[in-house]
Amino acid sequence: MxxxxxxxxxxxxxxxxxxxxxxxxxxxxxxxxxxxxxxxxxxxxxxxxxxxxxxxxxxxxxxxxxxxxxxxxxxxxxxxxxxxxxxxxxQKQEFVSITLSIPPAVGTEWLVSPLLRLMCKSQSLKVSVITAAKMAHVDWRRADVAVVYGTPAWPGYWWRELHGIRLLPVCSPQFLRGPMAIHKVEDLLKHRLLHEDDGSQWQRWLAEAGCLRGGFENAYFEDFGIVLQAAREGFGVALSDEIVSKRDLDEGKLVCPLPSSVPALHNYYVVCAESARECPEVRAFIDWLLETVCLSN
The missing domain is CATH 1.10.10.10 (Winged helix-like DNA-binding domain superfamily/Winged helix DNA-binding domain)
Structure with a gap:
C-alpha cells in the first residue's frame, strides 16, 4: 500500500x-x-x-x-x-501572527478562555491581544481582527454576528430570599436597576415583560464591568446574557431570578477590513472564532 x-x-x-x-x-x-x-x-x-x-x-x-x-x-x-x-x-521557524482586538476582559471570558487554550496548544500561532471598548476605538493599524460590541454598518469592513445576545435580569443570590426577594416582574420595583446605556435595554425588557416602569432608582455606568460588579455585590439588578455571564452564573456569584429574555439592542461581532478577508490566516482565524462561539452556545 x-x-x-x-x-x-x-x-x-x-x-x-x-x-x-x-x-x-x-x-x-x-x-x-x-x-x-x-x-x-x-x-x-x-x-x-x-x-x-x-x-x-x-x-x-x-x-x-x-x-x-x-x-x-x-x-x-x-x-x-x-x-x-x-x-x-x-529563529528560522515560521510563525503565524494575528493581532486580535477585543472589548475589555470583563464579560468576554467566553472568548478569552478558548483563546488562551488555543495559544497553549498551537506550535506556531502567536496571538497578540489588544483592547478597545467600541468599534470607533479599534486600532486598525495593529489589529487584524476585532471582536466588537455594537451595531453595524461599518463601511469598509466585513463583519459577522458572533452570537445573538438575549438579555435577562441577573443579580446577587441574596435577592432570591427575604422580603426583597424577586419572584415576579413586579418585585423589580423594590430594586435599583443597573444600566450600561441610557436605559433603553431595560425599557425594552420591561415592556416585553408587561411592566410599565422599573425600580425605584436607576444607576448608570459606561463600563459593563462595573455594572456586573454592582450586581454581584447586591447594589441592584443588571441585564446580561447567559454566555457573557456564564462564569458568574456557574460560580453562583450571579443568579437569574426571572426567565424572561429579550434580544439585545447591540451584539458581539467579529470584524476585519474587507481587504484582510483575502488572507487565509485571517479567514481561518475568523472561522475558529465563529466555531468557538457555536460550541459555547
Missing part, C-alpha cells in the same frame, strides 16, 4: 492536537476548506474514519487516537532531527 503524502499526516496531527479544523488552518497558513479536503483525502486513502462529530465538536475515533499517537511521535522525531541540523532553528 502506497503511503499518503507526509503533509496529510501533518494536517491530521494538527487537527487532532487542536481539536478544530479552523484552528489547524490558522497554524498551517491555509483555509479551513483546504484542511477539510486534506482530511477527507487521508481518510479515503486509509479507508478508515479518523474523526467523528459529537454535537458540534470534532473528536478522534479509536482508529484516529491510535494513529495520532504514532504520527505525533514520528513528527516530533522529524522536528528534533531537523533541529539538530539547522543552527538557530527557532
Amino acid at each position: 502506497a503511503l499518503p503524502p507526509l503533509h496529510s499526516f501533518k494536517v491530521f496531527e494538527c487537527v487532532a492536537r487542536l481539536g478544530s479544523l479552523a484552528a489547524a488552518a490558522v497554524e498551517l497558513h491555509v483555509t479551513t476548506g483546504a484542511i477539510s479536503q486534506q482530511l477527507k483525502a487521508l481518510q479515503s486513502s486509509l479507508g478508515v474514519e479518523l474523526f467523528s462529530k459529537r454535537g458540534r465538536q470534532l473528536v478522534l475515533t479509536s482508529n484516529g487516537r491510535q494513529l495520532h499517537t504514532r504520527v505525533a511521535a514520528a513528527l516530533r522525531e522529524i522536528n528534533d532531527a531537523v533541529g539538530e541540523l539547522v543552527i538557530d532553528n527557532e
Whole structure:
C-alpha cells in the first residue's frame, strides 16, 4: 500500500492536537476548506474514519487516537532531527501572527478562555491581544481582527454576528430570599436597576415583560464591568446574557431570578477590513472564532 503524502499526516496531527479544523488552518497558513479536503483525502486513502462529530465538536475515533499517537511521535522525531541540523532553528521557524482586538476582559471570558487554550496548544500561532471598548476605538493599524460590541454598518469592513445576545435580569443570590426577594416582574420595583446605556435595554425588557416602569432608582455606568460588579455585590439588578455571564452564573456569584429574555439592542461581532478577508490566516482565524462561539452556545 502506497503511503499518503507526509503533509496529510501533518494536517491530521494538527487537527487532532487542536481539536478544530479552523484552528489547524490558522497554524498551517491555509483555509479551513483546504484542511477539510486534506482530511477527507487521508481518510479515503486509509479507508478508515479518523474523526467523528459529537454535537458540534470534532473528536478522534479509536482508529484516529491510535494513529495520532504514532504520527505525533514520528513528527516530533522529524522536528528534533531537523533541529539538530539547522543552527538557530527557532529563529528560522515560521510563525503565524494575528493581532486580535477585543472589548475589555470583563464579560468576554467566553472568548478569552478558548483563546488562551488555543495559544497553549498551537506550535506556531502567536496571538497578540489588544483592547478597545467600541468599534470607533479599534486600532486598525495593529489589529487584524476585532471582536466588537455594537451595531453595524461599518463601511469598509466585513463583519459577522458572533452570537445573538438575549438579555435577562441577573443579580446577587441574596435577592432570591427575604422580603426583597424577586419572584415576579413586579418585585423589580423594590430594586435599583443597573444600566450600561441610557436605559433603553431595560425599557425594552420591561415592556416585553408587561411592566410599565422599573425600580425605584436607576444607576448608570459606561463600563459593563462595573455594572456586573454592582450586581454581584447586591447594589441592584443588571441585564446580561447567559454566555457573557456564564462564569458568574456557574460560580453562583450571579443568579437569574426571572426567565424572561429579550434580544439585545447591540451584539458581539467579529470584524476585519474587507481587504484582510483575502488572507487565509485571517479567514481561518475568523472561522475558529465563529466555531468557538457555536460550541459555547
